Amino acid sequence: MKSDLKGYTPINVEYVIEEEAKEVFPLSLDFSSLEEEKLNGEKPITNKRDALKFIGKVFTATFPDNELVTRKLDDFEKQNIREEYCTLEENDVPKRKLELEIAIERAKKMKKDAEEAYASVLMEVAKYAAEVKLGTIDVRLKAKDTFCIALAGYYLVYSWGNTKECFVLAKAYEIPDRTELWANEEKNRKAMKELFGLDFAEMELISDTSQEENIDDTEDDDLPFGE
DSSP: OGGGGTTOOOSSOOBOOOHHHHHHSOSEEOGGGOOGGGTTTOOOOOSHHHHHHHHHHHSOEEOOSSEEEEEEOOHHHHHHHHHHHHHIIIIIHHHHHHHHHHHHHHOHHHHHHHHHHHHHHHHHHHHHHHHHHHOEEEEEEOGGGEEEEEETTEEEEEEEETTTTEEEEEEEEEOSOTTSGGGOOHHHHHHHHHHHOOOOOOOOOOOHHHHHHHHHHHHHHTOSSOO
16 A cells, blocks of 8 residues: 555665666766775775765765656555555445435535545546556655766766665756856766776867857848848
8 A cells, every 4th residue: 555655665776767868877886896096095985975975076066955856666666556546446436426426416515525526536546547557756866865967968866876885877867058067077077087987078068159159140140131
């Protein structure tokens, strides 16, 4: 039942990542496996706290709170949600329908109230059924478990995986504004190369001057005749 899922988190958390991003970016970052020469004089990383402290030093990273990501439901969650809507279907739906039929005979107002209750429980059944069919759930990440970096034109959100004891990629989306302070990728590209041996292409930043020139060119193109 849904009550059994309160505070529940699957042992193996699987986030929903775009296939394009999964092919480009590492799905997990194990800082505890870094060799001593890559630690820049820092002490060996043995836990999440050490890793986050190290990340703050070698990456240009933010630590977002309540970041909304999507993960897949596991079999236990699907089973309990399915039990919930089946119970509603078997017990509540017939009860509400009977109340509706009685209300029709008694008064129009009572009929209206019962119709709303009947529609509500059917909507709840449909909601749970759709949730199981979709097979995913949106979850909020805590700041103490999460960091975000800009890399190869994307913002990458990594979250601490308790089972794997490392940070896993939970979300990747294209940077909407390359002029943002945290969109600077230089430090992050260097860190990825030095720490994990991963190369990422440098993304060209669009300056304000270039944008103004493009606007001016567009305005000139709109003129029907030259002077």
